[in-house]
Amino acid sequence: MEQPAITLSPxxxxxxxxxxxxxxxxxxxxxSVEGGGCSGFQYKFGLADAQQDDDCVAETDGVRLVVDTVSLDLVQGCVVDYVESLGGAAFKVENPMAAAGCGCGSSFSI
Structure with a gap:
């Protein structure tokens, strides 16, 4: 079974x-992924009004996660999760391609 390009947790x-x-x-x-952050790249999240024709789309429980083709190269195989802890609540990307991350969890390098 082929692993999905991206996954959105329940x-x-x-x-x-x-x-x-x-x-x-x-x-x-x-x-999306932008240059910058403490480790080279940083994740950016936002609500979208619609998906674009060239977006990669994952759907979970009727909710869609969309990633543009340029960013997809850097997040292939990732899982987007939502975690709540003592430090607060946030969306978290579990990226198998990231060689290093940072303490804030929103920046990574390949």
């Missing part, structure tokens, strides 16, 4: 759905 899907409902937007989370 907890992340539930959180995106709740945020989107509050803001009256579609339940579409866009993950």
């Amino acid at each position: 907890s992340a899907a539930a959180r995106v759905g709740a945020i989107a409902a509050k803001q009256g937007k579609p339940a579409i989370l866009r993950l």
